[in-house]
Amino acid sequence: MFHHLLVTRFNLRNPEWDVTKNNEKLLTDDWMEERMWFFENFCFTGIAAQTNQNFEWLLYFDITTPEKYQKRMSDLIANHPNFKVFYIDGMPQFYDELKKHITNLPDKKPFIITSRIDNDDAVHKDFINEIQLEFKQQDYLVLDIIKGYSLQIRPTVMLGKKEHIFNPFMSLIEKNDDPKTIWFYHHNMWKKETRIKQLTHKRLWIAVIHEKNKVNNFNGYDNVKWEKLKTDFILSDEANELIKKELLPHHKWLKLSWKNKIIVKYKVISKSFKKFFGVYKFK
Template identity: 60%
Template sequence: MFDHYLITRFNLRNPKWDVTKNNESLLTDDWMEDRMWLFENFCFPSVTAQENQNFEWLLFFDITTNQKFKERITTLTNNYPNIKTFFIDGMPVFYDEIQKYIGTNSKEKTHLITSRIDNDDSISKYFIDEVQKQFSSQEYQAIDIINGYTLQVKPNFILGKKEHIFNPFISLIEKNTNPKTVWFSDHNMWKKETRITQITNKRLWLSIIHEKNKVNEFDGYGNIKWEELNNEFILSNQINQQLTNKLTPFREWWFLSLKNFLYVKMVLFSKVIKRKLGIYKIK
């Protein structure tokens, strides 16, 4: 009936993006080492722990990736038959490579589901299953899970709730006839799409905020205990232990929480109103 692909770009060269938010060079060995640490401790364990394993995870790396990282990636993914790794010639060919693989491997399926996750973020172990529960043979329907959590990991651990409409965890259900896939548009461009279902009753993602984020800053809020989440968001044993023992107490950041709460709600309300008023150019 359908194939489901979770798709991640990793270290693809992009001519429009060459520095971090701290003006440090991207795609150096130091950058890759830091990104691999995030991937191994946050993203990878959360995806491989999915209760519903009826999906393939497509990981796209650059052909210039250092051999030592290629070997590390191979060792990490080798025992997971539903993980496929690709080494390609930068961002300009990324979309074509997705189309090529899906076109070759999903010819017999009437529908596709494609989802995205960044290589430094995490998802609930129910994420894949909840996306697939939205499937009802739609011709074209985006799935936007608005509610999640956010975790700052450097310089200290802070955990909070977050709402983010048109976020980087968006999925697309579509007929397998010249499919576009979820990577046809950048995630924030889905605000222009009318055929979209917004899921608001569950928190199914965990965005990770660290020093080398290109754009994001920590904007979580609320008094959240890691012990309430760690059975659903599966991270490495090392990080799980550190979060259990070293998470910043709410009393030390309650004022930031209040400011973040007001900011997150304001941004969400603003986007919803703009959409209803037709300010966004709808497709």
């Protein structure tokens, strides 16, 4: 009845993004090595452990990716036939290449679901299944999973709850007739779409924060115990050990937690009101 594609842009050259939030150069060997570490320990493990494997994961790398990383990716996905790696000529080719892949899908189905995930973030083991449970043969519907967690790895390990409307974990259900895909807009621009549904019943993602992020900062809140999450969010042994060993106790960042909670709740309420009153509109 549907194809489900999970799509990740990895290291595509982008003229609009050439430095990190710390003003460090992107796409260097150091950047790539660290990003691969996050991918292997936080992102890949969770997708490989999905309870529902009825999806394809499309990973888009730049054609300039060094051979050692191409081999590393090839070895990593070797036992996952539904994981596919593509090497393309920078960000300008990304959307057309994604559309081309959809056009060439065998056994064309009447509907398509596209979901997105960044290469350094993590998702619940039921992430794919929860998205597919929302499928009711809708002609067009955006799914916004607004509840998750924020996990800072460096310089200090901190973990807290987070809500984020119009976030980087969105999906789009649509008819498979020249589909737009969830990548048609930047995730924040989906706020202008009226055909959207918020999913709030379960925390399904972890935004991983580190120095090489472009804009994200840690804004988690409340006292969250990793031991209670690790059976649902499948990370590597190395990542689990790191969190267990270095997680900062909540009482040591209590004031920041209160501040973050106020800010996060305010942003959710503010965006919800603007959405309700039609402030966000497509021109």
